[in-house]
Amino acid sequence: MQFTSEQRLDDGVIEREFTLGDIPGILWMPASASAPVPLILLGPAPLGLRKMYPRLVARAQHSAAEGFATATIELPGSGDRPRWDAAEQARAELRRVMEAGEPVSDEIVDALVLPLVDKAVPEWQAALDALLSLPEIGGPVGYSGGVISIGVRLAVVEPRISAAVLFAGSFVPRAILEEARQVAIPLHVLLQWDDEGNDRQATLDLFDAFGSREKTLHANMGGHTGVPQFAGEEAARFFTRHLS
Amino acid sequence: MQFTSEQRLDDGVIEREFTLGDIPGILWMPASASAPVPLILLGPAPLGLRKMYPRLVARAQHSAAEGFATATIELPGSGDRPRWDAAEQARAELRRVMEAGEPVSDEIVDALVLPLVDKAVPEWQAALDALLSLPEIGGPVGYSGGVISIGVRLAVVEPRISAAVLFAGSFVPRAILEEARQVAIPLHVLLQWDDEGNDRQATLDLFDAFGSREKTLHANMGGHTGVPQFAGEEAARFFTRHLS
Numbered sequence: 001m002q003f004t005s006e007q008r009l010d011d012g013v014i015e016r017e018f019t020l021g022d023i024p025g026i027l028w029m030p031a032s033a034s035a036p037v038p039l040i041l042l043g044p045a046p047l048g049l050r051k052m053y054p055r056l057v058a059r060a061q062h063s064a065a066e067g068f069a070t071a072t073i074e075l076p077g078s079g080d081r082p083r084w085d086a087a088e089q090a091r092a093e094l095r096r097v098m099e100a101g102e103p104v105s106d107e108i109v110d111a112l113v114l115p116l117v118d119k120a121v122p123e124w125q126a127a128l129d130a131l132l133s134l135p136e137i138g139g140p141v142g143y144s145g146g147v148i149s150i151g152v153r154l155a156v157v158e159p160r161i162s163a164a165v166l167f168a169g170s171f172v173p174r175a176i177l178e179e180a181r182q183v184a185i186p187l188h189v190l191l192q193w194d195d196e197g198n199d200r201q202a203t204l205d206l207f208d209a210f211g212s213r214e215k216t217l218h219a220n221m222g223g224h225t226g227v228p229q230f231a232g233e234e235a236a237r238f239f240t241r242h243l244s
Numbered sequence: 245m246q247f248t249s250e251q252r253l254d255d256g257v258i259e260r261e262f263t264l265g266d267i268p269g270i271l272w273m274p275a276s277a278s279a280p281v282p283l284i285l286l287g288p289a290p291l292g293l294r295k296m297y298p299r300l301v302a303r304a305q306h307s308a309a310e311g312f313a314t315a316t317i318e319l320p321g322s323g324d325r326p327r328w329d330a331a332e333q334a335r336a337e338l339r340r341v342m343e344a345g346e347p348v349s350d351e352i353v354d355a356l357v358l359p360l361v362d363k364a365v366p367e368w369q370a371a372l373d374a375l376l377s378l379p380e381i382g383g384p385v386g387y388s389g390g391v392i393s394i395g396v397r398l399a400v401v402e403p404r405i406s407a408a409v410l411f412a413g414s415f416v417p418r419a420i421l422e423e424a425r426q427v428a429i430p431l432h433v434l435l436q437w438d439d440e441g442n443d444r445q446a447t448l449d450l451f452d453a454f455g456s457r458e459k460t461l462h463a464n465m466g467g468h469t470g471v472p473q474f475a476g477e478e479a480a481r482f483f484t485r486h487l488s
Contacts, residue, residue: 215437215465219461221459230485
């Protein structure tokens with residue numbers, strides 16, 4: 001992990017860009033932390049870190065005010081990372097069927113999501129190794145994220161993650177629905193009820209499948225990016241309950 | 245409205261029993277209130293006020309700490325109020341089909357719920373008239389309640405109610421599902437995901453039907469009475485946002 005830049009934001013939060021091998025990432029640290037702090041992994045978005053930056057930094061600053069470090073890395077094939085033929089083909093095929101008004105088949109969803117999960121999850125685990133080796137970061141670790149299938153896989157395979165906020169809004173392969181039964185950590189699932197790009201029933205099925213004894217679904221109105229402020233604050237309180 | 249008793253609870257909350265005609269009710273006032281306070285109507289449960297008292301007083305004390313008065317009245321046919329033949333028959337018929345493992349028909353649900361809503365809602369409106377005439381109670385008014393169909397009807401017909409917390413867990417007639425489209429106030433709906441006595445899909449359909457621009461569904465694990473403490477606190481914050 002190589003830090004490539006450091007700046008202090010208005011509220012005193014320290015933003016440090018880094019690379020992990022050829023993967024770019026960002027770490028945000030609370031303004032003043034005397035002891036090692038808990039960490040929230042801010043799950044990625046296929047839009048890429050640069051386009052997502054305003055939303056990510058807002059969430060990082062909110063978390064910093066609660067005493068948490070936050071970090072994120074670029075997804076395979078997103079942002080400045082090299083394109084990736086199979087993923088490009090899967091996205092093109094998805095666009096084609098959606099524009100044609102055809103149903104999105106399980107095969108398309110699998111091709112779109114599963115290779116991404118397989119590639120991304122070990123990268124997030126490597127990032128976690130590097131982040132937890134920093135003296136200023138202790139634990140526990142939460143995951144808060146966008147590509148919900150990555151969050152599900154991480155919750156199953158990564159015992160250092162002790163709570164997760166998952167945002168519905170991407171396709172979920174059947175294999176991930178099955179993996180969800182093995183998830184045991186506390187979950188807070190956000191669903192935008194009228195999200196035009198989201199399969200509501202798939203999210204309800206996924207929520208039902210999670211094996212966790214504590215799982216909460218918060219459904220709100222508004223489109224994909226229209227999560228109300230109070231819902232963001234409730235998600236933050238979930239982390240405060242579980243990571244503080 | 246006749247007050248029949250008054251006592252000060254441990255935390256200073258004033259509990260006053262009253263009758264409104266032949267309907268018994270309870271009003272809880274915050275320990276110290278210098279100005280008229282907002283009011284939360286604690287929706288009824290068919291179990292009767294006496295059996296529900298421990299849960300009701302806990303919610304009233306929590307609301308009092310936030311500066312709210314709370315009040316509740318006995319449902320028609322519940323507690324010490326006279327039995328009511330049609331309601332008794334409908335309950336007996338429900339028990340019969342459930343014990344026989346038969347499906348609960350729309351006719352049974354209608355017979356069970358609609359006459360209760362028709363009788364109870366004007367009583368709640370009369371209680372609201374009486375409560376709002378007390379100098380120590382101002383407004384705004386919230387409704388927090390159990391028989392969700394009563395909450396839906398009140399939200400439609402009673403303009404003095406400006407926000408509602410609705411607990412899923414009772415049968416919902418199709419007519420009420422239609423009325424739900426006219427509801428426009430902010431709503432916070434609690435659903436116990438694994439509530440054995442609750443039709444989860446009916447609650448999701450009802451949530452979808454509500455016409456409110458702000459509506460939130462919070463689903464949690466645990467049985468009918470197992471609402472987690474944090475979920476109760478989120479519902480309380482909803483009222484603080486809308487009634488303070």
